[in-house]
Amino acid sequence: MAYDNAAKAEVELPVAMLDTPTSVADWSIIFPVVIALMAGALLAMVRHSRGSQFGFSLISVMAIIAIEAELFYRVLVTGPVAMTMGNWLPPFGISFVADVLSVGFALASAVVTLLVLIYFRAEIVPRETRHGFYPLVMLLLAGVTGAFMTGDLFNLYVWFEVMLIASFGLLIIGGKKIQLDGAVKYGFLNFLATTFFLAGLGYLYGLLGTLNMADIALVAPAAEPAAMTAIAALFFLAFAMKAAAFPVNAWLPASYHTPDAAVSALFGGLLTKVGAYALLRVLIVLLPEQRDIFDPLITAIAIATLITAPLGAIAQTNLRRALGFLVIGGIGAILAGIAVPSVRGLAGGAFYAFHAILTMSAFYLVAGLVERVTQETDTRRMGGVYAYNSLISILFLVLVFAAAGLPPFLGFWPKLLLTEAALQDSDWWLAAAILINSILTTIAGTRLWAHIFWRNGREGKKSEIRNDRLRPLSGLENGYALGATLALVLLVVVIGLRPNLVFDSTRAAAGDLLQVENYIGAVGLESSSAGEQTTGVAR
Amino acid sequence: MKTIIFRTIAPALTAIMIVFSIFVLLRGHNEPGGGFIGGLIAASAIAIYGVAVGVSEVRKALKVDPISMAGFGVFIAAFAGLLSLGQSLPFLTGLWGYIPFGETEITVSTPMLFDIGVYFAVVGTIGAVALALEEDEDGN
Numbered sequence: 001m002a003y004d005n006a007a008k009a010e011v012e013l014p015v016a017m018l019d020t021p022t023s024v025a026d027w028s029i030i031f032p033v034v035i036a037l038m039a040g041a042l043l044a045m046v047r048h049s050r051g052s053q054f055g056f057s058l059i060s061v062m063a064i065i066a067i068e069a070e071l072f073y074r075v076l077v078t079g080p081v082a083m084t085m086g087n088w089l090p091p092f093g094i095s096f097v098a099d100v101l102s103v104g105f106a107l108a109s110a111v112v113t114l115l116v117l118i119y120f121r122a123e124i125v126p127r128e129t130r131h132g133f134y135p136l137v138m139l140l141l142a143g144v145t146g147a148f149m150t151g152d153l154f155n156l157y158v159w160f161e162v163m164l165i166a167s168f169g170l171l172i173i174g175g176k177k178i179q180l181d182g183a184v185k186y187g188f189l190n191f192l193a194t195t196f197f198l199a200g201l202g203y204l205y206g207l208l209g210t211l212n213m214a215d216i217a218l219v220a221p222a223a224e225p226a227a228m229t230a231i232a233a234l235f236f237l238a239f240a241m242k243a244a245a246f247p248v249n250a251w252l253p254a255s256y257h258t259p260d261a262a263v264s265a266l267f268g269g270l271l272t273k274v275g276a277y278a279l280l281r282v283l284i285v286l287l288p289e290q291r292d293i294f295d296p297l298i299t300a301i302a303i304a305t306l307i308t309a310p311l312g313a314i315a316q317t318n319l320r321r322a323l324g325f326l327v328i329g330g331i332g333a334i335l336a337g338i339a340v341p342s343v344r345g346l347a348g349g350a351f352y353a354f355h356a357i358l359t360m361s362a363f364y365l366v367a368g369l370v371e372r373v374t375q376e377t378d379t380r381r382m383g384g385v386y387a388y389n390s391l392i393s394i395l396f397l398v399l400v401f402a403a404a405g406l407p408p409f410l411g412f413w414p415k416l417l418l419t420e421a422a423l424q425d426s427d428w429w430l431a432a433a434i435l436i437n438s439i440l441t442t443i444a445g446t447r448l449w450a451h452i453f454w455r456n457g458r459e460g461k462k463s464e465i466r467n468d469r470l471r472p473l474s475g476l477e478n479g480y481a482l483g484a485t486l487a488l489v490l491l492v493v494v495i496g497l498r499p500n501l502v503f504d505s506t507r508a509a510a511g512d513l514l515q516v517e518n519y520i521g522a523v524g525l526e527s528s529s530a531g532e533q534t535t536g537v538a539r
Numbered sequence: 540m541k542t543i544i545f546r547t548i549a550p551a552l553t554a555i556m557i558v559f560s561i562f563v564l565l566r567g568h569n570e571p572g573g574g575f576i577g578g579l580i581a582a583s584a585i586a587i588y589g590v591a592v593g594v595s596e597v598r599k600a601l602k603v604d605p606i607s608m609a610g611f612g613v614f615i616a617a618f619a620g621l622l623s624l625g626q627s628l629p630f631l632t633g634l635w636g637y638i639p640f641g642e643t644e645i646t647v648s649t650p651m652l653f654d655i656g657v658y659f660a661v662v663g664t665i666g667a668v669a670l671a672l673e674e675d676e677d678g679n
Contacts, residue, residue, distance in 0.1 A: 021627035030630045038617045044610030087623075087632040135610065 017087050028071045029083045029098045032064045032106060033146045040138030053134045054121060060138065061114045064145070068107040075100050076505055080512060080522035082151060090523045091215045095151035097523060101350055101509035102148040105277055108357040109148070111491070112269045113141050115484040119365055120262040122474075122481035131173050140166035140266065147274045151523055153204070153286075154211045156278060157197055160242070164190055167271060170263045171255065182255030189251035193241035200234030207231070214523035216286050217516045225289065232290030235282050236298075242275030243331045246305040252328060253312065257320030257377070261368020264320055268327045269361030273353050276334040280349065284341055284513045291341065299339040303433040305332030310440035314447060317380050319367050322448055326363070326403055329437055330356035336418050336434055340425040346510035348417030351502060355402070355410045358495070362488040363399045366392060369481060370452055373470055379451040380460075384467035386453035391482070393453040395489050400445030402492050405438045410496035413503065549591030556584035564658050565651075574654035578661025585662070586669035594674045605670065609663025616656025619649045 039060035043053055075081060080099035084090050117137065143163030150156050164187075171183045205211055207227055208219050220228060237248070244252040252272070256264050283291040283298075291298070309329035316322035330352060337349015369392050374382040386393045398409065405411035415434055422431035451459070457467045473482060495502060512518055520526055560580035567573030585605075589597045598604075623632035635648045 022629045023627065027624060027630065034617055034621065034630070038614055041610040041613035041617065045607040045614070047606065047610075048604075083629050085620075085629055085631045087628050093629075132606070 017089065022083065022087075025074075026081065026083050028067050028074075029081060029096045029149065030085075031067045032071075032110070033096075033142050033149060035060055035064050035067075036138050036142035036145060040135045040142060043138060044132060044135040047132045047135060048130060054117070057117055057134045057138060058114065061110055061117060061141070064141070065107065065110045065114060068103055068110055071098055072100070072103045072107055072505075075103055076508060079518050082523045084524070090525050091210050091212045094155050095212060095214065095523050096149045097151035097213070097519065098149060099509065099512045099519065099522070100505050101277070101280070101512065104350075104354060104505055104509065105273065105357065106145045106148045108354055109144050109270050109273075110141065112357060112361045112488070113137065113266065115488050116262050116266050116361065116365070119265070119368070119481050119484040120260070122477040122479075123260055123262060123368075132169065133173060136166045136169045136173070137266065140170065140270070142166075144270050144274055148277060151213045152211055153213055153216065153282075154201055157194070157201060160194060160197065160274070163271065163274065164194065167267060170266070171259050173263075174259060176258070179258045182258035185251050186255035189241060189248075193238045193248075196234050196241070197238035200231050200238060203227070203231045203234070212523070212525075213281070213286055214520040214525050217520055218525060220287055221289065228287065229290050229293055232283070232287045232294065235287075236279070236294060239275045239278045239282065240301065240335075242272070243279060243334070244272050244275070244328050245301055245331050245335055246308050246328070249305070249309075249328050249331075253316075253321050253324035256324040256327070257318060261320070261364055261371060264323075265361040265364035265368070268323065268364045269357045272327060272331055273334075273357050276331055276349075276353050279335070279338055280346070280353075280513065283338055284346065285516055285519060288341075291338070295339065298335060299427060299430055302332050302335035302339045303429055305329065305335060306433040306437040307332075307440065310437060310444045313444035314440065317378050319370060319377060319379050319382070319448065319452070320364065322379075322444065323360070323363050323367055326441060326444065327356070327360050329441055330360065330403070332437065333415065333418060333434065336422065336430055339430060340418075340421045340427055341514070342421050342424065343507060343510045343514060344417050344424065345421030346513050347503075347506040348414045348421055350509045350513075351414035351417060351506040352411075354502060354506065355414055355492075358488065358492050359399060359402045359410060362395075362485065362492055363403060365481070365485040365488060366395050366399060369473070369477075369485060370396070372473060372477060372481070374452070374467075375469060375471060379448060381458050382452045382467075383455040383457045383459070383463065384453075384470065387456075388467075388470045389473070391486075393449070395485060396453065397446075397449055398489055398493060400442065400449060402496065404441035404445060406442065408496055410492050410499070412496070413499045414506075546591050549587055553584045553588040556587070557581055560584065560658075564654060567654055568648070568650055574657030575661055578658040579665060581658070581662045582665035582669060585666040586673070589670055589673045594670050597670060601666075605663045605667035607663070609660045609667065612656045612659025612661070612663055614656070615659060616653050619652035619656060622649050622652075 039057060043057060046052065075098050080097055082095050082097040084093035084095045086093050140163060143159050143166055146159035147156055147163060150159060168183060168187055171186060172179050207223055208216060210216060210219065241248040256267055305328060309325045309332060313322040313325035316325060333352045334349045337345045337352065370385060371377055373385055373389055373392065376382050402409035402411045405415035415438060419431050419434050422434065455463055457463050457465045560577040563572040563580060564574055564577030585597060620631040623634055626634065633648055633650045635646065638645045638647060
């Protein structure tokens, strides 16, 4: 043993370790995920106590928001920052990278989570608290934030799994038959997507010997193009399934309407956007040459998603199922950004994803309120809510316009950018599809509005007779549910009226996506190989 | 499984498996073993005891809810990663300490703490699954 000690003293630090100290400020990259994870773990321990869980989860999410807001401001000024776990040098250690895109999405997700937690206060069911609603929400947030922040492709897979487990739990927490049915479809198709992702990862590692995103971006151009194209195809299929792009989107409308409205809002806002984010990251940053090969395919899928989704929404009578189709339509718009990868197009795609996180969550929250007032889920049996609760009808209409992209609401700006980019790229069909999507979404949304709010009574013979099955919102619902919804819709409206910050930051995000050197430099790959050489010379 | 041989042997088997799981956990860093496999062994012990004496007995013997145990494990593991914050090192960096103990010395490290967290997370999760599967409608 004594001999061992002597040997220990003489061992040099291997060159695989970093030697620069990590400041506490750098830790803010990892803090959001760690806080969410630890808070989720603590909440799982005390899940039988009812009182403290709400307050504790609220404080944790607020802390996450504060840290991410600070981080967002920092990356906006200085460009991407990174931290590699365990003091290993970047290609070996798992990197977390914060750039404008990832932190911006993470911030929007945390804000939505905060409001959903408040909203859920109104529909609190003892059973769901006991079965771990709060820990699962924190776990979901940890998964989503981790997926946005990670700079390692295998780690991305891990966060996808964390997200999948948490969302699976949230989906079946109510224990209703319809929820189990939705969960089977949701779970099966998502597991399938994850399997494709994992297969792609295996091939990629076999080919390149690295999973660090910055490293992949460095070495991918030299790899064999045919094999890389196959890998990119696997990734594209996997993430398109996760993002619910046409035609692999059947799981979304089959499952998103089954849980509580608050959980639907969380899913509709966050989950598909992580798939879209992964598409942006992998196709634009890591494998741009393969994206160019797929360009016609991506364009076709974007067009098909943009047009079929709102048509599906028009055909639906179930309110939240219809919203599910509108979520898919948004994915089409983000894909349109990937199909025209100029700064403007990518900024439009990123802006649209940001808009969709806020707007679609708000939409589901309002739908929850409508379902509470009418006590129905089918729009055919709704009606007359306009006279009964005009505030909800205004919120709904605002969100219809925001989702369709009518000025001056939030959805208009990204669609403007996307249309401009498509026209610049002479992608006439894509530009037309974006505009047609707006029209169709308006039709779908206003049709829902007419059925729920405008018509006096239920569909059929009694449609002119006042609907007598409406019930007023309770004090709890007015305070928490309506309050949280109002806050989110106000956020959508205010950002829609003053979009400059989002414009600037999405443009910066698009710039970061296209200038991969910034990303690679932030992870410290090029500088580290240079550093290795200098230490070699010094020896 | 109410055979008398199994019911007699199960408590002893459970105890041995738990001790062995802790052994496997502690030798894990430089030799085969670790938190995950140790946790699986301990969870199997819980499952065997549940088959022998019934789920409600196991829950009584465990004192804490398995899910709480899993939460505790995740918390400990994340906490082990946070310890390197004070040393200006990145998250999850391993810190090592050597405590002299008579002739030899004891190694304490954050990777070990992390492994203990993994152990609890696995025991809790797999144990909860096993107990839920063994449980019949009225909780026995």
